[in-house]
Amino acid sequence: MSQAAAHHEHEHHDHHPSGITRWLTTTNHKDIGSMYLIFSLIMFFIGGAMAMVIRAELFQPGLQFVDPQFFNSMTTMHALVMIFGAVMPAWTGFANWMIPMMIGAPDMALPRLNNWSFWILPFAFTLLLSTVFMPGGGPAGGWTMYPPLVLQTGAAFPFLIFAVHFMGASSIAGAINIIATVFNMRAPGMTLMKLPLFVWTWIITAFLLIASIPVLAGAVTMLLTDKFFGTAFFSAAGGGDPVMFQHIFWFFGHPEVYILILPAFGIVSAIIPTFARKPLFGYSSMVYASAAIAFLSFIVWAHHMFTVGMPLAGELFFMYTTVLIAVPTGVKVFNWVATMWQSSMTFETPMLFAIAFVILFTIGGFSGLMLGVTPVDFQYHDTYFVVAHFHYVLVTGAVYALMAGTYFWLPKWTGHMYDEGLGKLHFWMSTISVNVLFFPQHFLGLAGMPRRIPDYSVQFADFNMISSLGGFVFGLSQLLFVVVIVKCVKGGAKATDQVWDGAHGLEWTLPSPPPYHSFNTPPAPETIEGGMR
Amino acid sequence: MMFSKHKNPWRLLATASALLGVPAAAMADWGLNLTRGVTPYSETVYDLHMLILGVCVVIGVVVFGLIFYSIFAFRKSNGAKPAQWHESTKVEVLWTLVPFLILIGMAVPATHALIMMENTGGSDMTIKVTGYQWKWHYQYVDEGINYFSTLANDSNVARQLDSGVDPKSVPNYLLEVDNHLVVPVGKKIRFLTTAGDVIHAWWVPALGWKRDAIPGYINESWAQIKEPGTYRGQCAELCGKDHGFMPIVVDALSEQDYAAWVAKMKSATQHAEASTAPVAAVAEK
Ligand SMILES: [Cu+2]
Numbered sequence: 001m002s003q004a005a006a007h008h009e010h011e012h013h014d015h016h017p018s019g020i021t022r023w024l025t026t027t028n029h030k031d032i033g034s035m036y037l038i039f040s041l042i043m044f045f046i047g048g049a050m051a052m053v054i055r056a057e058l059f060q061p062g063l064q065f066v067d068p069q070f071f072n073s074m075t076t077m078h079a080l081v082m083i084f085g086a087v088m089p090a091w092t093g094f095a096n097w098m099i100p101m102m103i104g105a106p107d108m109a110l111p112r113l114n115n116w117s118f119w120i121l122p123f124a125f126t127l128l129l130s131t132v133f134m135p136g137g138g139p140a141g142g143w144t145m146y147p148p149l150v151l152q153t154g155a156a157f158p159f160l161i162f163a164v165h166f167m168g169a170s171s172i173a174g175a176i177n178i179i180a181t182v183f184n185m186r187a188p189g190m191t192l193m194k195l196p197l198f199v200w201t202w203i204i205t206a207f208l209l210i211a212s213i214p215v216l217a218g219a220v221t222m223l224l225t226d227k228f229f230g231t232a233f234f235s236a237a238g239g240g241d242p243v244m245f246q247h248i249f250w251f252f253g254h255p256e257v258y259i260l261i262l263p264a265f266g267i268v269s270a271i272i273p274t275f276a277r278k279p280l281f282g283y284s285s286m287v288y289a290s291a292a293i294a295f296l297s298f299i300v301w302a303h304h305m306f307t308v309g310m311p312l313a314g315e316l317f318f319m320y321t322t323v324l325i326a327v328p329t330g331v332k333v334f335n336w337v338a339t340m341w342q343s344s345m346t347f348e349t350p351m352l353f354a355i356a357f358v359i360l361f362t363i364g365g366f367s368g369l370m371l372g373v374t375p376v377d378f379q380y381h382d383t384y385f386v387v388a389h390f391h392y393v394l395v396t397g398a399v400y401a402l403m404a405g406t407y408f409w410l411p412k413w414t415g416h417m418y419d420e421g422l423g424k425l426h427f428w429m430s431t432i433s434v435n436v437l438f439f440p441q442h443f444l445g446l447a448g449m450p451r452r453i454p455d456y457s458v459q460f461a462d463f464n465m466i467s468s469l470g471g472f473v474f475g476l477s478q479l480l481f482v483v484v485i486v487k488c489v490k491g492g493a494k495a496t497d498q499v500w501d502g503a504h505g506l507e508w509t510l511p512s513p514p515p516y517h518s519f520n521t522p523p524a525p526e527t528i529e530g531g532m533r
Numbered sequence: 534m535m536f537s538k539h540k541n542p543w544r545l546l547a548t549a550s551a552l553l554g555v556p557a558a559a560m561a562d563w564g565l566n567l568t569r570g571v572t573p574y575s576e577t578v579y580d581l582h583m584l585i586l587g588v589c590v591v592i593g594v595v596v597f598g599l600i601f602y603s604i605f606a607f608r609k610s611n612g613a614k615p616a617q618w619h620e621s622t623k624v625e626v627l628w629t630l631v632p633f634l635i636l637i638g639m640a641v642p643a644t645h646a647l648i649m650m651e652n653t654g655g656s657d658m659t660i661k662v663t664g665y666q667w668k669w670h671y672q673y674v675d676e677g678i679n680y681f682s683t684l685a686n687d688s689n690v691a692r693q694l695d696s697g698v699d700p701k702s703v704p705n706y707l708l709e710v711d712n713h714l715v716v717p718v719g720k721k722i723r724f725l726t727t728a729g730d731v732i733h734a735w736w737v738p739a740l741g742w743k744r745d746a747i748p749g750y751i752n753e754s755w756a757q758i759k760e761p762g763t764y765r766g767q768c769a770e771l772c773g774k775d776h777g778f779m780p781i782v783v784d785a786l787s788e789q790d791y792a793a794w795v796a797k798m799k800s801a802t803q804h805a806e807a808s809t810a811p812v813a814a815v816a817e818k
Contacts, residue, residue: 061700061707063692069774142771148748149731149773236749242732243747277609279619307734307770308745309752312651316644323636327629334628337596340603342616347608355604359597366589373639375574375646376582378742379567382734382769447564448738450769453777455692457707458700459564 024119027111028516029096030413032118036093037406039121041482043085044399046129048475050078055437055471058464063455071454072140073132079143083260084167085125087394090402091263092117092174095202097413099178101507102196104187104528106517109180117173124166131156142452144253145220147234147245151227161224168213175206175213187506189525193284196505198266200287204294205262208255211298216252219245243308250301258297261393262290264361264401265332268354270505271408272336275351276343277502282335289328289335296325306377315374322372326365333362348500349423353404356431357397364392367442382452385445391438396431403430403481410485411499415513416492422484429477436470568738571764571785572756575741577646585639592635650742653753656723660716664726664733664746664768667775671714674725678798684778685709692778707777708765713784717791718758726752731773737766737783745770758785 017025026032053074057065066074096114100107108114132138136154139145145160153160182195182203195203223245225231232238234245265286273280280286302310302318310318336358345351367389371380380386403426410418440463445451449460456464495512509527510518569579607613661672665681672679684692688707691698700706716722726735728746736743740756743766758764766781786794 062696062698063694067694067774068777072771072774072776141773146732146771149771152731152773236747242749276607276615278615279617281619282621282625283619285625305745307743308747309750309754312647315647315651319643319647320640323640326636327632330632331625331629333596337599337603338624339619340600340607342613342618343603343607344609344613344615345604345607346610347604355600359600362593362596366593369589370582370585373581373585373643375643375650376578376585378650378744379578379582379738381743382736443565446567448568448766450736450767450777452771453767455700455707455777457705461701 025115027107027115029100029108029111029114029518030514030516032108032114033093033096033098034413035118036089036096036121039118040086040090040093041485043081043089043125045478047078047081047086048478050074050081051471052475054078055468057454058456059468060465061456061458061461066454068454069137069140072142072452073138075452076139076141076143077128077132080128080139080163081125082394083143083256084164085121085128087260087398087402088167088171089121091202091205091260092171092178094198094263094267094402094405094409095174095178098409098507099181099199099202100185101510101514101518102199102505103182103185103190104506104519104523105181105185106519108177109184110177113173114177117170117177120166120170120173124163124170127159127166128163131159134159144246144249145223146249147223147226147242150223157227158224161220164220165217168217171209172213175209178202178206179210187519187522187528189528193287194528196266197269197280197283197286197290198263201262201264201266201269201290204290205259208259208262208294208297212252212255212259215248216256219248219252222248243305246305246308247302250304251298253304254301255294255297257393258293260398261361262294264357264398265290267401267405267408268336268357271350271354271404272339272358274408274500274502274504275348275354276340276345278339278343280335281338281341282331285331286335289331292328293325296321296328300325300372303372303374303377306374307381319372319374323369325372326369329365333358333365348407349418349420349427350404350408352424352427352431353400353407356427357400357404360392360396360400360431360435364389364397367392380445382450383445384441384449384451387451388438388441388445391441395438396434406481406485408500409507410488411495412507412510412512412514414489414492415495415511416488417495417499418484418488418492422480422487426477426480426484429480430474433470433473433477437467437474438470440464440467440470570739570741571759571762572739572741573759574646574650574756575739577649578741581642581646584642588635588639650754653723653755655721656755657720658717659723659725660714661725661727661751662735662746664728664730664735664772664779666730666773667768667779669710669714669735669768669779669781670729671712673795676795676799678795678802680712682710682712682714682781684780685711689778705765708767708780708782710780710782713763713782715784715786715791715794716758717788718761718785719788721755721757724754724756726754732770733768733772733779734770735766735781736769737764737781739764739766740783743769758783761785761787761790 023035057071134155139153139156139160141150141153182199222233226233226235232240234240234242236242269280269286300318300322303322306315371377371389407423444460444463449456497511498508499512506523567579567582569576659674661674663670668681668683670681687703688709690696691700691703726744726746727750728748733746734743735746742754744752744754762785764783768776768779
């Protein structure tokens with residue numbers, strides 16, 4: 001007993017279990033953040049491998065590699081893995097690493113919950129990925145899980161549902177933790193309107209998660225009881241309604257879209273001012289625009305399902321609210337452009353990814369606006385135009401912001417500078433190939449190619465071949481990303497505390513790498529003021 | 534005239550692509566843009582599509598232009614000194630209001646188009662379309678004609694895994710069916726869509742819309758085809774394994790040809806009924 005008491009002083013700083021036990025039992029925000037990020041990177045490559053299967057099959061007309069059922073399970077799993085396994089955990093990883101450091105806290109508010117919310121994920125995805133080897137194959141009804149089709153899933157069905165439950169539980173726990181941390185752990189003087197935008201966008205994201213994930217959990221639970229317990233929530237023959245599932249699903253699904261992109265807005269709002277050496281234009285309007293987008297995200301859901309045949313008044317309502325989102329989104333883009341105006345820019349890899357984000361995400365925004373206009377959506381819906389749209393906002397949007405953020409904070413995390421030459425090579429290879437990959441898909445969609453088909457009429461052959469070639473190069477380019485990260489973790493030029501000469505914010509006042517517990521004593525109010533830009 | 538005016542930007546794009554090494558001849562049959570279609574609604578939709586695309590392109594050129602100008606003009610290596618301004622209520626109000634007004638400008642024609650789409654009244658005939666895994670069933674409600682329509686056999690052979698058949702050698706690969714849907718031009722046709730198993734979506738781009746076929750629901754839509762011709766489409770809602778293999782082919786005939794087709798179908802149906810009745814009776818014994 002006395003020995004334990006004697007150790008107590010030390011324990012806080014340098015005594016923690018080593019080896020696997022350290023990672024299994026850790027309650028440290030940086031360790032958990034790293035695990036989230038590594039997990040997400042692995043999922044990014046698993047989901048990416050599935051995308052390679054898809055693009056290989058679509059390389060030319062006819063079926064060359066996989067049968068249609070397996071192809072459908074690839075599109076379904078690719079989406080589930082990328083959304084729930086790659087992008088969402090990556091954002092939680094960034095939040096874990098950065099939020100305590102940004103608000104002047106020692107750690108997250110609920111460290112044990114934090115450990116648990118991470119360790120649910122490997123189990124969830126083991127369940128999900130194992131379904132590919134089950135009788136009947138993996139889920140193949142699309143990540144949207146529309147009944148009645150999803151009820152035709154084989155042995156994989158209950159595993160799919162429970163995997164979704166687990167992912168949801170993990171997300172909700174993570175969101176609760178972030179809200180608790182930001183509301184309770186801010187250093188004195190760190191008022192809400194002084195928070196970095198990444199923290200702001202994450203709080204809004206966390207509220208979206210808490211409001212929307214339980215809706216998804218309810219929807220998939222109803223699928224489960226429809227399949228196994230004789231209910232008929234979504235079966236017309238039993239007095240239920242298959243369209244009701246789509247309403248419930250998209251009531252979750254549209255906020256989910258902003259869960260994936262809002263933290264990206266926060267990261268880009270940190271990076272552009274840093275490398276422009278100029279304060280972010282319109283900080284408060286950025287906060288209000290994020291809140292407006294979050295609010296609107298709850299009243300636009302049916303634009304994902306205009307073709308189900310809603311009453312005219314419903315179609316008009318959802319069209320008007322949808323196109324209205326262009327206003328706050330536009331404000332954000334204009335603010336970033338205004339930040340660059342009359343600035344003094346340099347173009348390190350994080351800045352390159354951030355500028356590419358602004359341009360390419362805006363292209364995805366334009367196609368989103370077009371899709372929001374109901375009468376034309378009757379043509380665009382469920383075509384490759386939609387595929388092009390959501391890959392522009394998710395790959396060159398969310399994923400680009402994740403890469404920008406990784407390059408931006410990697411020196412802070414590891415204490416080493418990454419290889420700038422390789423980083424730039426990664427950027428240019430990715431940016432050229434990602435446009436070769438997704439831009440032609442706009443044309444395919446407009447020319448009439450439906451999404452989620454394993455084979456197509458020969459008139460679509462040329463653009464599919466171009467798109468596939470872009471896809472293979474984009475996939476290979478991501479290996480460079482891993483090389484840069486591994487190299488940087490292993491060594492490299494010593495990073496200064498501030499790392500970037502234009503960087504402002506509390507995380508840059510800590511050493512690189514930061515101490516195990518970020519701020520054991522709250523930073524001085526002057527430091528907080530100095531970090532405000 | 535109108536047509537060539539609309540096509541110009543695409544020709545420009547084709548030229549640009551040719552410079553990038555893509556043969557311009559191939560470009561011609563690649564299909565880059567939405568079809569104008571052959572119904573009043575499809576043309577309205579096409580014009581609306583071009584309008585919004587145009588608005589997006591103009592905004593994109595301005596915004597991206599400003600970004601690229603900044604990249605070249607405000608770089609540290611050129612000795613640019615950063616300004617420190619970071620707020621302007623006037624500018625913020627301006628770039629909130631202007632997009633809002635542009636949206637209203639787009640919403641007005643969009644609302645008109647939608648009202649036009651949803652007006653299924655005053656139709657001359659009704660066809661009930663039912664989706665099944667993986668075929669379509671057509672029922673001419675007033676004529677008593679009904680039949681299934683499935684993927685043409687040569688496409689079906691070629692699309693098997695490692696079939697060894699080059700899809701390019703199959704006419705209308707994956708866009709051909711055994712029994713076409715036959716309709717008259719100039720008549721307002723009301724389509725009732727539903728499904729027998731899972732959700733499908735009936736889509737012929739030339740008609741200007743798609744509609745989900747949902748078990749337990751009957752969705753209404755309409756088309757009035759202007760020109761005789763053959764128009765092809767596909768199922769547009771994931772419906773299982775062979776979702777990619779249940780195409781749609783519509784033959785739009787002149788009124789006389791259509792009347793002749795109806796007469797032929799009716800006599801064939803009567804003939805078939807007459808000949809199957811005894812067979813059924815035998816089978817029951
Ligand atoms: Cu179908």
